[in-house]
Each structure stands twice: as C-alpha cells, then as structure tokens.
Amino acid sequence: MDRILFGDNQFFGVNHISDEKSRQQLIKFKNDAVILETLATANAAGVGTFMCTTYARIGSIAQAMKDNPSKYSNYKIYPCMPYAHKYANAVTELGMLGALKSYMPGNIFSTALKGGMAFISKDYVKMMELMVDAEMKMFEGINTPVIFLQNVVTDLLLGLQAYELLAAFHAYVQKKYQAEAGFITMNLPALSEALHKVGIHQPIICTSFNKEGFRMSGGREAYEAVLKQNNCRIIAMQIFGGGFIDPKEAVSYIKNLNGVESILFGASSSANIKQTVAWINA
Amino acid sequence: MNKVKLALIGLGKMGLSHLSIAGAHPEVQIVGACDTSVMVTDFLKKFTPFPCFDNYKKMIAEAKPAAVIVAVPTKYHFEIIEYLLQQKIHVFCEKPFTLSHAESQQLTALAAENNLVNQVGYHNRFLGTFIEMSRLIKAGVLQELHHFTAESYGPVVTKPHQDTWRSNANEGGGCLYDYASHVIDLVNNSLGNIENISGCLLKKIYSKNVEDAVYSLVQLESGLTGVLSVNWSDSTYRKMTTQITIEGANGKIIADATELKLFLKAPVKNEKYTAGWNIQSVGALQSPVDFYLRGEEYSAQFDYFIAAVKGLEPNAINTFAQATYTDKAIQLMKQFN
Incomplete structure (x- = not known):
C-alpha cells in the first residue's frame, strides 16, 4: 500500500464536524469533472490511490477513469462497501426483506438461480458474496488491490461476534477479485483481536487515529498498544479528528507513529492537498 | 461484579x-x-x-x-x-x-x-452538542428566551412506495412518530414540555397513508413558543439531520449533531464563551465510548441504561415519564388535524 491514500468524504458532503461544511462541499463537487480534477491534483502531488465508498456517483468517476487510460493508468482504487445509509434508508422504507430484494444484483429475478438459492437455503455467505459482486460492478477494469468493508458493517459484525463473516469476506475478495480485504473500524483493539481469532494474519485495518483520541474506542493508549504488537497493517484515518485538531500537529503525531503503514486523508482544495502531502513527506 | x-x-x-x-x-x-x-x-x-x-x-x-x-x-x-x-x-x-x-x-x-x-x-440526548445546548439553557446564558425553531430533515421516503409498518400510522409509522418524535423530545427536555398546539400541518408528500412532513406551532408550559419543521422526504439530506435554534435576549444557540454555535451579545460569568460567535464541534464536546457502532450517542445511552440497572446511575435521562410527555405532544398534534 502507498504511504498516502486519498479519501472521498469531501466529495460527497460527509463531514463529521459540520453539517454546514457538508453542504458547501456538495455544492462544490456537484459535477463529476470537479471531482476528477481534484483527483488529478492529488495524483500530481504523488497520491495515486483513491479510497472511496461505493456511492452510485463513484460509478461515473470510475467510468471516466476507464475512458482516459493514459491519464489514470497508474491510478488505484480501494473500494469501501457498502454505502450504509443507502441500505438503512431502504430498510426504513421497505423493511428488511424488501431492502434486501431491492439491492440484490440486477433484480431478484435475473439472479434467480444464484440469488434464489441463497434465499431458500438462507445461505448468508452467498448473499454477502452477491452483494459484494453488485457493489464491485462499477469497478470492472480498474485496479482494486484492496477492497474494504465499511465500519458500520465491520463493527456491527464485531459486536455480534459474527467473526466468521469477516473471515468469509476476506476469503471471498481474495478468491474472486485477487484482492486483499481491508476492514474499516472505530474499534481497533477489539477488531484486531477478532480477526486474529479467525486466522487472518496481518489484516489490513483502516481506523481513526489521531492525537486527541477522537473516535478511538477504548482510548488512544489501547490503539498505540495494538501498533506495538506489529500484527496488523494499519491505515490511519480521521487524523484531523474530522477537522478540529490543528492540522500540522495532527500530521506530526501520525507520521511519527511506528506501525502506521498508510495515512488516509481527504481535502477539497489543491493547496490543502499539497500542504498535507508535504507535511507527511517532510 | x-x-x-x-x-x-x-x-x-x-x-x-x-x-x-x-x-x-x-x-x-x-x-x-x-x-x-x-x-x-x-x-x-x-x-x-x-x-x-x-x-x-x-x-x-x-x-x-x-x-x-x-x-x-x-x-x-x-x-x-x-x-x-x-x-x-x-x-x-x-x-x-x-x-x-x-x-x-x-x-x-x-x-x-x-x-x-x-x-x-x-x-440525541446523549450527543455532546445537545447536552451542551441543554446545559447552556439551564444556566440561563441566553437570559429570557424569545423563540425556538426545531427542525429535522432526511431522505427516508423520496418516492411513492409503501410496504412496511412504517407506512401505517396505526402501527407507529409516519414522519410524526418516526422523525418528529425526536425533535419533540429534544424540545421537551431542553426547553420545557410542549403544552399547546397552536397549529399543525401533517402533510403527505409521497406516502398515501401517513404524513411525510410535520409543521407545527407549539407552546411550552413556560409560555415560550416555537416552530417545529420536520420532513422525512427531503433528498437534499444524506441522513437524518436535526437542528435546534434558540433565540434569547442575550443571543442565540444553533445546535445540531455535529456542531454547537453560540452567539452571545454579552459574555456570561463563569462561562468560557466570549461575545460574538462561539463554535464548538462535537469532537470537542463528545465523551468517548468503549465500543462505537453508529455514533457515540447510541453506545452512551446503552452504557447509561446498564449503569442504571447496576445502580451506578440515577435513571434520570429519557425515562418513561419524560417520553410520556413526548407521546402527549404527538397526540395533541394528531388531534389538531
């Protein structure tokens, strides 16, 4: 994995500390061209990996990349699935089964054989696989060396102690996509323990890591203790605590931590992208 | 133990x-x-x-x-x-x-x-921003209150559809029970219980059997009046977004899940806030939790319940008694229509 990964929250108005900023970002990135331009800026600054949630709009970004192979041939995407609010809103509207039906690949009838079987036999692993395939469709023809499970699913399964499903996801993306599985979490110490329990060695874990302990469940010390065990490949996210930590101090803390392999950050402006990259590389 | x-x-x-x-x-x-x-x-x-x-x-x-x-x-x-x-x-x-x-x-x-x-x-009552908002109101930093606006918007029903219990009012479906209840509860517990409804529109946008929006003029026990504006068919929001704006003689508070904005005309003794705008992000206001699934507030409310069962907390937040006042306000809004 590259030392620096570029995130997508700013493109889709995901802002953990201000709803107002969130709206400004949605306005700024209304057109895909502006997103692509920002990705090009990041690429020029030496950040060639884009880690993104599987929003519908990412489909057209991926398509634009495929249409311009000369421009994006060195570009890697790390997909993060699923986009949880899409499913959560569907459950509220359609109920659990209705939501599942509406999000099965294509529609439920066109996947009658595989999907129908999954329903009848209650083969939950197969259902997970079908949903992974549905989310991966938009990335056909793009280099996706690591495929992530979003924190809301990782952590739901973690709390349910359904560790085997985490292992099943890990096995499936390896088998089907020759990719490494990654797990996004807000609970690093507990997740690391769980993944090792089900035999995943050196799991890739993307987790909040910042000097203020923001969204670091169990506390910063417990997180730093995981780094010392040297048995995970850690991507640090939310290094600015969503934006309330002084950026220079935030980078200085994270870049000097032994055991953090990659740093994920997102920014809207060219100046902020270049500045953050420069701080990390300094 | x-x-x-x-x-x-x-x-x-x-x-x-x-x-x-x-x-x-x-x-x-x-x-x-x-x-x-x-x-x-x-x-x-x-x-x-x-x-x-x-x-x-x-x-x-x-x-x-x-x-x-x-x-x-x-x-x-x-x-x-x-x-x-x-x-x-x-x-x-x-x-x-x-x-x-x-x-x-x-x-x-x-x-x-x-x-x-x-x-x-x-x-919401376990969210750092709303906890601070309630504290500031109790401490009287805004002095005499003039008006409040309580809003919540989100993209639940954004096209004609109806399949679940949520689209049936007799089962507790609809925007009033699902979305507006949160806002009513926040108002009740930070400003005072809603006692009268001066006007209420329950509007259908896409749903056939339930309302998709609630707009209401309300009056609290204290006499304070305010506006409720709730709509679960709003595609401009990515997820449920709740905001309370409170106006008083000494300024204004705007609070949502991510930020607390406080405008003070004059500083208040024993408070760190200064005259003019003060912005506090949830990152600085929220207490950390031991396990995070979908927001600190969900874990915090459960931790609090377990602590109360063990006798370590007083069982004073979100009690049945408080929720009963919320149900009363919901009933008043339904009766108004």
Missing part, C-alpha cells in the same frame, strides 16, 4: 444495532434474542453465540433476563412492556414510547410502582 443478564425483543434495524452494542459490552451477558423473522434468528444462530427465540414469553421464562431491550414496531410496545414490568424486568424501549398518551402513563406508573429502571431510545 456480576454481568447484567440482558435479552432483546425485536431484531430489525434498531434491534440488531442494540444487539451488537450489547454484545460488545463487557458487563452484559446476552441471554436471549427474540424475533418472529426466521431469516434473522437463523442468521444469528449460525454466526453468533446468542440464544435465539421466536416467542418472547418463552424467552423470558427460560432465559430469565434482568433487563430487556424492546425494539419491535411501536404498536406492540404497550403489551410487551406491560408484561415485562409485571415480571419485574428493567426495560429499555425504542422510541416512540407508545401510540397513546394514556398507555404511556400506565406503563410509567407500573415501572415506578415496581421500582424498575426504564429508558426510551431518544439517543
């Missing part, structure tokens, strides 16, 4: 989320999880260590929980919670509390009679 024996009834979106948070809690032993959907219980049987049931009375008899989380459709709350309280079991129930003010009063009395811990899942 002994672990709290906990069971769950209802394993939909909220129930599963509670089960996960409970499953990660070191002081909780899950003795049962109950749902009538075989799809869900089969899943849990296969992948989790939790004992599953399809009949809650059977589960109570066999698993003997000390506390139960109720997350079934609201229509079933009364019957189930009454049974649990009669069995001397502490209850956490999802919001809204019940579909009738009278039934809510009955359950509140029953919980008090039996000295049982009771809590309703209005999770």
Whole structure:
C-alpha cells in the first residue's frame, strides 16, 4: 500500500464536524469533472490511490477513469462497501426483506438461480458474496488491490461476534477479485483481536487515529498498544479528528507513529492537498 | 461484579444495532434474542453465540433476563412492556414510547410502582452538542428566551412506495412518530414540555397513508413558543439531520449533531464563551465510548441504561415519564388535524 491514500468524504458532503461544511462541499463537487480534477491534483502531488465508498456517483468517476487510460493508468482504487445509509434508508422504507430484494444484483429475478438459492437455503455467505459482486460492478477494469468493508458493517459484525463473516469476506475478495480485504473500524483493539481469532494474519485495518483520541474506542493508549504488537497493517484515518485538531500537529503525531503503514486523508482544495502531502513527506 | 443478564425483543434495524452494542459490552451477558423473522434468528444462530427465540414469553421464562431491550414496531410496545414490568424486568424501549398518551402513563406508573429502571431510545440526548445546548439553557446564558425553531430533515421516503409498518400510522409509522418524535423530545427536555398546539400541518408528500412532513406551532408550559419543521422526504439530506435554534435576549444557540454555535451579545460569568460567535464541534464536546457502532450517542445511552440497572446511575435521562410527555405532544398534534 502507498504511504498516502486519498479519501472521498469531501466529495460527497460527509463531514463529521459540520453539517454546514457538508453542504458547501456538495455544492462544490456537484459535477463529476470537479471531482476528477481534484483527483488529478492529488495524483500530481504523488497520491495515486483513491479510497472511496461505493456511492452510485463513484460509478461515473470510475467510468471516466476507464475512458482516459493514459491519464489514470497508474491510478488505484480501494473500494469501501457498502454505502450504509443507502441500505438503512431502504430498510426504513421497505423493511428488511424488501431492502434486501431491492439491492440484490440486477433484480431478484435475473439472479434467480444464484440469488434464489441463497434465499431458500438462507445461505448468508452467498448473499454477502452477491452483494459484494453488485457493489464491485462499477469497478470492472480498474485496479482494486484492496477492497474494504465499511465500519458500520465491520463493527456491527464485531459486536455480534459474527467473526466468521469477516473471515468469509476476506476469503471471498481474495478468491474472486485477487484482492486483499481491508476492514474499516472505530474499534481497533477489539477488531484486531477478532480477526486474529479467525486466522487472518496481518489484516489490513483502516481506523481513526489521531492525537486527541477522537473516535478511538477504548482510548488512544489501547490503539498505540495494538501498533506495538506489529500484527496488523494499519491505515490511519480521521487524523484531523474530522477537522478540529490543528492540522500540522495532527500530521506530526501520525507520521511519527511506528506501525502506521498508510495515512488516509481527504481535502477539497489543491493547496490543502499539497500542504498535507508535504507535511507527511517532510 | 456480576454481568447484567440482558435479552432483546425485536431484531430489525434498531434491534440488531442494540444487539451488537450489547454484545460488545463487557458487563452484559446476552441471554436471549427474540424475533418472529426466521431469516434473522437463523442468521444469528449460525454466526453468533446468542440464544435465539421466536416467542418472547418463552424467552423470558427460560432465559430469565434482568433487563430487556424492546425494539419491535411501536404498536406492540404497550403489551410487551406491560408484561415485562409485571415480571419485574428493567426495560429499555425504542422510541416512540407508545401510540397513546394514556398507555404511556400506565406503563410509567407500573415501572415506578415496581421500582424498575426504564429508558426510551431518544439517543440525541446523549450527543455532546445537545447536552451542551441543554446545559447552556439551564444556566440561563441566553437570559429570557424569545423563540425556538426545531427542525429535522432526511431522505427516508423520496418516492411513492409503501410496504412496511412504517407506512401505517396505526402501527407507529409516519414522519410524526418516526422523525418528529425526536425533535419533540429534544424540545421537551431542553426547553420545557410542549403544552399547546397552536397549529399543525401533517402533510403527505409521497406516502398515501401517513404524513411525510410535520409543521407545527407549539407552546411550552413556560409560555415560550416555537416552530417545529420536520420532513422525512427531503433528498437534499444524506441522513437524518436535526437542528435546534434558540433565540434569547442575550443571543442565540444553533445546535445540531455535529456542531454547537453560540452567539452571545454579552459574555456570561463563569462561562468560557466570549461575545460574538462561539463554535464548538462535537469532537470537542463528545465523551468517548468503549465500543462505537453508529455514533457515540447510541453506545452512551446503552452504557447509561446498564449503569442504571447496576445502580451506578440515577435513571434520570429519557425515562418513561419524560417520553410520556413526548407521546402527549404527538397526540395533541394528531388531534389538531
């Protein structure tokens, strides 16, 4: 994995500390061209990996990349699935089964054989696989060396102690996509323990890591203790605590931590992208 | 100390989320999880260590929980919670509390009679920004209050469709029960209980049987008046977004889940805030939790419930009694129409 990964929250108005900023970002990135331009800026600054949630709009970004192979041939995407609010809103509207039906690949009838079987036999692993395939469709023809499970699913399964499903996801993306599985979490110490329990060695874990302990469940010390065990490949996210930590101090803390392999950050402006990259590389 | 024996009834979106948070809690032993959907219980049987049931009375008899989380459709709350309280079991129930003010009063009395811990899942009250907002109001930093606006918007029903209990008002569906209840509860517990409805529009946008928006003029016990504006068919929001604006003689507070903005005309003694705008992000206001699933507030409300069951917290936040006032306001809004 590259030392620096570029995130997508700013493109889709995901802002953990201000709803107002969130709206400004949605306005700024209304057109895909502006997103692509920002990705090009990041690429020029030496950040060639884009880690993104599987929003519908990412489909057209991926398509634009495929249409311009000369421009994006060195570009890697790390997909993060699923986009949880899409499913959560569907459950509220359609109920659990209705939501599942509406999000099965294509529609439920066109996947009658595989999907129908999954329903009848209650083969939950197969259902997970079908949903992974549905989310991966938009990335056909793009280099996706690591495929992530979003924190809301990782952590739901973690709390349910359904560790085997985490292992099943890990096995499936390896088998089907020759990719490494990654797990996004807000609970690093507990997740690391769980993944090792089900035999995943050196799991890739993307987790909040910042000097203020923001969204670091169990506390910063417990997180730093995981780094010392040297048995995970850690991507640090939310290094600015969503934006309330002084950026220079935030980078200085994270870049000097032994055991953090990659740093994920997102920014809207060219100046902020270049500045953050420069701080990390300094 | 002994672990709290906990069971769950209802394993939909909220129930599963509670089960996960409970499953990660070191002081909780899950003795049962109950749902009538075989799809869900089969899943849990296969992948989790939790004992599953399809009949809650059977589960109570066999698993003997000390506390139960109720997350079934609201229509079933009364019957189930009454049974649990009669069995001397502490209850956490999802919001809204019940579909009738009278039934809510009955359950509140029953919980008090039996000295049982009771809590309703209005999770906003465990958010750092709203906690600080309530504290500032109590401390009187805005001095005399003039007006408030309580809003909530989100993209739940954004096209014509109707399939679930949420699209049936008799089961607790609709924007009033689902979305507006949160806002009403926040108003009740930070500003004072709603006593009168001066006007109320329950508007259908896409739904046929329930309202998709609630717009209301309300008056509190204190005489303070304000506006409620709630719409769950708003595609300009990515997820549910709740905001309270409070105007007073000494300034204004605007609070949502992510930020607290305070404008002070004059600084207030013993407060760190200065004249003009003060911005506090949730990152600086929120206490950390031991397990995070979908927001600190969900874990914090559960931690609080368990602490109350263990006698370590006073069971003073989101009680049945408080939720009963929320149900009363909902009923007043329905009657207005």
